[in-house]
Amino acid sequence: MDVLAWLRDADPALRWQVERDLAGEPPEVWEATRARITTEGFGARLLARQDPDGQWAGGAFFPAGFRGDEPQPWTATTWSLNSLREWGLDAAVLRGTAELLARTSRWEYDDLPYWGGEVDVCINAWTLANGVWLGADVAGLAEWFVEHRLPDGGWNCEWVEGSTRSSVHSTLNALKGLLAWETATGGSAATRAARRGGEEYLLERHLLRRLSTGEPIVPGVGEFSAPVRWRFTALNAAEYFRAAGRPDPRLAEAVELIRAARQPDGTWLQQRDDPGRVWFAVDVPAGQPSKWLTLSATRVLNWWDAR
Template identity: 85%
Template sequence: MDLLAWLRDSDPALRWQVERDLAGEPPEVWEATRARVVSEGFGARLLAVQDADGRWAGGAFFPAGFRGDEPQPWTATTWSLNALREWGLDGAVLSGTAELLARHCRWEYDDLPYWDGEVDCCINAWTLANGVWLGADVAGIAEWFVEHRLPDGGWNCAWVEGSTRSSVHSTLNALKGLLAHETATGGTPASRAARLSGEEYLLERGLFRRRSTDEPIGPWVREFGYPFRWRYDVLNAASYFRDAGRPDERMAEAIALIRAARQPDGTWRQARTDAGRVWFAVDVPAGQPSKWLTLFATRVLKWWDAR
């Protein structure tokens, strides 16, 4: 099939990235499509359910009233901001939201102020990225990552329980937050060094192997699913390294795993979906060809092959 035509026939949040990164359209084309995220499709629908106090679903990480007796919901403020930012919404559209969240949003953990972050590496990474996008002062969170890097070079959300070994999930999310901060502000010498250290943690493992045994970390490293949310897989990791502009040869086996998952028609299939409440579906059920995954994987391979 005509893969580009299939990908173009999609929500503006996805289409503008296809136009820019795969079709090579001039800026006036993809920027016009990107501008439609605020008024059409996924972006408009998610903006429409923002609370008057700046939050979504009345909570920071969990919706109001969540008691832990159901799967993780994906409707609260952090998840909603993540989605809008990743879809390319201009942060200026949410002018005033950073101030509203500073006044009205507190973390479920110890009632901490929203833009100060909390103790979870992944939560702090998303707060760092969302903060620089919305113009909040999150310099303290960037420094937090410097101070909480583990001896092996990465991060682990379980550090608060005493873990001293990094996690690929936590490390990748930390890297994304630090890269967003560095792109927006230049970072600091310490935060840049921490980010490079985290990259080395993943690259030393080829993005998917245990350093101790050289065996794959688990079958889930090749189970691609969109939205990525907190989950690690080699496509998610390779997409980060593309964004960071670092095509390291130690990624070659991971790239081969991504290439091997391509279907004969040029698509990638949704391998997993997360349980839990959502505002609305943004991709297909497991087993079906995913436009989002096809965008990410095609973009990674194009970048890798042109290195």
């Protein structure tokens, strides 16, 4: 199987990353493919779902009318912005959206204004990344992460309930948000120190094991799925360290776990299906070769092996 050819035969949102990260194409090639996200495939379909008030599905984190009697839906504003940003959509295509959301969108938690965030670490991390991408004023949200980092080094969405122990899910999402902020703005000494400390929290555990018992850090740490959404896995975390440019030796065991999941034909399988409403499917069902996972895992291994 020609894995590279198989990966190239994909939606522009995936193909441009293959061209840039795996095929080594010059910028004029992958930038042209990336520009097609606006008018073709996943990107165009999701852009067409945007409401006149700037939201998707009529809500900030949950769609309008959500009652909590079904699995988490993946259609509301935050999830839709996450997808478009991660696919590589040019933020200029959404010109005016940041201003619209500032006026019209409120969090389901306490009716708080959208770009101010709320109390959930993961939600605030996605809002920080989406805000800096769209040009919203999210400087206060970046400093929120400095103030809400826990004594053990990371973050936990349950801090508001009194938790003082960090969560790897929350910590990884916080790191991604802070990295997006620093990449765009340079950050501050405080945000840079917070991010570095959060990295150490994960690296001390080699991305895999609890410090206290040596047991798996979370169930399913080696079960990879796409879209990633909120879940911590060894692959999701390794992708963060690749993006951050930190090939720390303590990643080695997690990288080998990723390598071991490669199939004989050079692909990686989708390993779980997350329930919940979606606008449309962007990857295959569990058990089938996933182009998104194969792209992600291959570039992690290439980065690691070339360090």
